[in-house]
Amino acid sequence: MARRTKNFFRKKFSKNMQKKLVMLFAAIILAFVFLVGRITYINAANGEDYTRIVLDQQQYDSRTIPFKRGDIVDRNGTKMATSERVYNVILDMKTMLSDEDQIEPTIQVLKDCFEIDEQEVRDLMEEKPDSRYNILKKGVDYETYKKFRNIEKDTEKYPDVEGIWLEEDYVRTYPYNTLASDVIGFTVDGNVGSNGIEAAYNSILNGTDGREYGYLDDTSTVEQTVKEAVDGDTVVSTIDLQVQSIVEQHILEFNEQHKNEVSAGEGSKNTAVMVMDPQNGEILAEASYPNYDLNQPRDLTKYYTEEQIDAMSDEEQLEILNSMWNNFCVSDTYEPGSTFKPFTIAAGLETGILKGDENYFCGGMLHVGDHDIHCNNRNGHGAQTLKQSLENSCNVALMEIGEALGAEEFCRYQELFGFGEYTGIDLPGEGDTSGLLYTPENMDPASLATNAFGQNFNVTMTQLAASFCSLINGGNYYEPHVVRQIQDENGNVTENKSPVLLKKTVSEETCEIIKDYMFGVVEEGTGASAAVEGYDIGGKTGTAEKLPRGNGKYLVSFIGYAPQENPEVVVYVVVDEPNVLAQASSGYATELASSIMEDIFPYLGITKSADAAETDETADLTGTGEEADLTGTDETGIVLN
Numbered sequence: 031m032a033r034r035t036k037n038f039f040r041k042k043f044s045k046n047m048q049k050k051l052v053m054l055f056a057a058i059i060l061a062f063v064f065l066v067g068r069i070t071y072i073n074a075a076n077g078e079d080y081t082r083i084v085l086d087q088q089q090y091d092s093r094t095i096p097f098k099r100g101d102i103v104d105r106n107g108t109k110m111a112t113s114e115r116v117y118n119v120i121l122d123m124k125t126m127l128s129d130e131d132q133i134e135p136t137i138q139v140l141k142d143c144f145e146i147d148e149q150e151v152r153d154l155m156e157e158k159p160d161s162r163y164n165i166l167k168k169g170v171d172y173e174t175y176k177k178f179r180n181i182e183k184d185t186e187k188y189p190d191v192e193g194i195w196l197e198e199d200y201v202r203t204y205p206y207n208t209l210a211s212d213v214i215g216f217t218v219d220g221n222v223g224s225n226g227i228e229a230a231y232n233s234i235l236n237g238t239d240g241r242e243y244g245y246l247d248d249t250s251t252v253e254q255t256v257k258e259a260v261d262g263d264t265v266v267s268t269i270d271l272q273v274q275s276i277v278e279q280h281i282l283e284f285n286e287q288h289k290n291e292v293s294a295g296e297g298s299k300n301t302a303v304m305v306m307d308p309q310n311g312e313i314l315a316e317a318s319y320p321n322y323d324l325n326q327p328r329d330l331t332k333y334y335t336e337e338q339i340d341a342m343s344d345e346e347q348l349e350i351l352n353s354m355w356n357n358f359c360v361s362d363t364y365e366p367g368s369t370f371k372p373f374t375i376a377a378g379l380e381t382g383i384l385k386g387d388e389n390y391f392c393g394g395m396l397h398v399g400d401h402d403i404h405c406n407n408r409n410g411h412g413a414q415t416l417k418q419s420l421e422n423s424c425n426v427a428l429m430e431i432g433e434a435l436g437a438e439e440f441c442r443y444q445e446l447f448g449f450g451e452y453t454g455i456d457l458p459g460e461g462d463t464s465g466l467l468y469t470p471e472n473m474d475p476a477s478l479a480t481n482a483f484g485q486n487f488n489v490t491m492t493q494l495a496a497s498f499c500s501l502i503n504g505g506n507y508y509e510p511h512v513v514r515q516i517q518d519e520n521g522n523v524t525e526n527k528s529p530v531l532l533k534k535t536v537s538e539e540t541c542e543i544i545k546d547y548m549f550g551v552v553e554e555g556t557g558a559s560a561a562v563e564g565y566d567i568g569g570k571t572g573t574a575e576k577l578p579r580g581n582g583k584y585l586v587s588f589i590g591y592a593p594q595e596n597p598e599v600v601v602y603v604v605v606d607e608p609n610v611l612a613q614a615s616s617g618y619a620t621e622l623a624s625s626i627m628e629d630i631f632p633y634l635g636i637t638k639s640a641d642a643a644e645t646d647e648t649a650d651l652t653g654t655g656e657e658a659d660l661t662g663t664d665e666t667g668i669v670l671n
Contacts, residue, residue: 092241092242093197093241093242095240095257095258098200099262100261100262100264101113104269106271109205110204110206110271114203115199116201118167118169118198118199119144119165119166119167119196120197121164122193123154123193127155132193133155135188135189136194137152140166143174143177143178144174146166168199178194204324207325208322208324209274210316211324212225212226213269215228215229215230221236224355226357227267234263236262238259264517264518266516267514268313268512269512274316274317278317280625280626281303281317282319285301291609296333298319300320301319301604301622303315303601303602304492305599305601306499306510306600308498308499308591308599309598315630320332322354330347330351334350357457357459358491358606360491360492361490362606363488364489364604365486366489366494367572368406369494369570370484370489371420371482371570372544373447374432375419375431376443377440377443380443383431384416386543387415389415392412392427393426394409399474403425406424418550420547421547421550421554423551431482432481433478437473441470449463449497453492453493455496460490463493466487492510498591498600499600502541502544503541505534505537505541506534507531508530509531515527548569549567549594556571556616557620559620560588560590562592562624565631566594566595568590568591568594571586572585572587572588573586573614575614584607584613586605589603593636593637601630605618605619
C-alpha cells in the first residue's frame with residue numbers, strides 16, 4: 031500500500047516540481063521567522079505605545095470621563111444655566127461575589143449610604159453574577175460622595191466592602207428656575223439642547239468626553255491610560271438678568287390681576303415682552319407667559335390639576351408642552367395693528383409722497399373698492415394733520431397714505447423693513463411670515479388699505495422690534511441677537527458676536543420726523559398711559575382684531591423707546607387676548623409697558639428728560655432729594671448706606 035502511495039506522488043510531482051515546493055516552503059518559514067522577530071522587536075521597543083493605541087480603540091475595560099457642558103451666563107456673568115458634578119453608583123458584581131465575606135457588608139453600605147434597595151442588589155446577583163458594570167443610582171450629590179469616600183478609607187470598620195465605585199457625571203441645572211426660560215431652553219438626554227440658546231449653541235456648549243482605560247502589563251499589574259475630557263465653552267448672552275427679572279415680575283402681576291376675570295384661565299392667551307438696545311440689536315430681556323420651570327420642563331402641575339393631567343392623552347400632553355415651550359417673541363405670528371403705522375408713514379416720507387404738511391379728514395369710515403372700512407374711532411377724528419393721524423391712530427388717514435404709496439412701493443418698503451423675511455436671530459424656531467404678506471400682483475385696493483394700518487398681514491415680535499429700532503436709530507437695521515460672546519473654560523474670549531448691520535432702511539431725517547410724531551403719541555395721543563415721569567418717551571399703540579373678524583378677540587400692543595433725543599432702549603409689549611371684557615383697549619399694553627419702564631430705566635441709567643435732570647441736580651446740591659436722604663450722615667458722622 032505504501033509503495034503504491036509513494037509511486038502515486040512520484041507520478042504526480044516531478045523532481046523539479048518537488049524542489050520548487052521545498053524552496054517555497056522554506057521561504058514561507060523564513061518569512062514567518064522574520065515576522066515573529068520583527069513583532070518581538072517592535073513589542074520590546076515600542077510595545078507600550080502600541081498597546082495604548084490599541085486600548086484607545088477598545089470599548090471594554092474602560093470608563094468614560096464626561097465633559098462639563100459650558101455655562102450660559104447673562105451679560106454681567108451671572109450663571110443662568112450650569113452643569114453640576116454628580117456621581118453615579120456603579121457595582122462590580124463579579125468583584126463583590128469573588129469573596130463570600132464581601133457580599134453582606136457591601137449590600138449594607140449600598141443600602142445605608144445610597145438608599146439602594148437591598149432586594150434590587152440580590153436580584154442582580156442572580157441575574158448577572160459576572161457583570162462588571164451596573165448603574166444602581168444616578169445623580170448622587172457631593173455630600174454623599176464624601177460620605178462614601180470616608181467609608182472606603184475606614185478599612186478597620188469596613189474591611190470587606192468591595193465592588194462599589196462612583197462614576198463622575200454632570201447634571202444640567204438652572205439656578206433661577208423659570209427666569210428667561212424662553213431664551214435659555216433646556217437639555218434632553220444629557221447634553222442635547224432643546225429650545226433657546228441650549229439648542230442654538232449646542233455644539234459650542236458641548237465638549238468632548240474623555241476616557242480612562244484599564245489594562246494588564248507584562249507583570250499582570252493594572253495600568254491606566256487616561257484621555258482627559260475637553261469641557262464645553264461658555265456662552266455669554268446679551269440678557270440682563272435684573273431687567274429680565276423685572277419684566278417677568280410685571281408680566282406675572284398682570285396675569286394675576288386678570289386671571290379668571292372673564293373666563294376661567296390665565297390673564298391672557300399670551301403676554302410677551304421684549305427689551306432691546308436699538309443701537310446694536312442686543313436683546314436685554316425676552317419673556318412670555320405662560321412660562322415653565324427649566325429644571326422640570328415637563329411639569330404641568332402649575333397650570334393643571336393632577337386629575338386634569340391624568341385625563342390627558344400622551345398626544346394632548348405633548349401638544350400642551352410644545353405650546354408652553356414655544357417662544358412667542360420669536361415663533362408666533364400675528365397682525366401687528368397700529369404699531370405698523372409709523373412704517374407706512376416712513377415709507378411715504380422716504381418716497382416723497384409725504385412732505386409732512388398733509389391734512390386729512392376722518393369721518394369714521396372710508397369706502398375702498400367694494401368695502402366700507404372703519405376707523406378705530408367710528409365717529410371719526412375730523413380734521414387731522416399727518417402728525418395727529420399717528421398720535422390719534424387714525425385708520426382713514428393711513429388708508430389714504432397707503433393709496434398714495436401704491437401697492438408696489440408699499441410692498442417694497444415692507445420688504446426693506448424686513449417683514450416677510452427671517453431676522454436671523456440666533457434662536458431656533460423663528461416664525462415664517464413669507465407667505466403671510468401680499469405681493470404687488472395680488473394686493474387689491476382694500477388689502478392695501480388695511481395693510482397700511484397693520485391688518486391683513488402677519489409679523490413676529492422680533493421682526494417688528496428689529497425694524498422699529500431702525501426707525502429711531504437713524505435707519506440702521508441691526509440683526510437681533512441674544513449672544514454677545516463665547517468664552518473657553520478658563521474665561522478667555524474666543525469669539526465676540528459683534529453687532530451686524532444688515533442694511534439701511536430710512537434716512538436720519540425721516541427718523542427724526544417719525545420720532546417727533548411718536549413722542550406726540552405718548553405726550554398727546556393714544557399712548558398717554560405709557561408715560562413715565564422724568565423721561566421723554568416715544569412710541570406707538572396697537573390694536574389688532576383677530577380672525578375671524580367680529581369674534582371679539584384682539585391682540586393689543588405698545589412699542590416705545592427712551593430717551594427721545596438718542597434712544598437707548600426699546601420696550602415692546604404684546605398682550606394676546608387679554609382675559610377682560612373689552613379686549614380692544616391698547617391701554618392694557620401701555621400700562622404694562624409703563625410699569626416695566628418705570629422700574630428698568632433707573633437700573634439701566636436711561637437718560638432723563640432735561641427738566642427731570644435739572645431737578646435731580648438741584649436736589650443733589652440742596653440735599654433735599656431722595657438720594658440725599660439715602661446717603662446722608664447720622665449724628666456720629668458715619669455715612670448711611
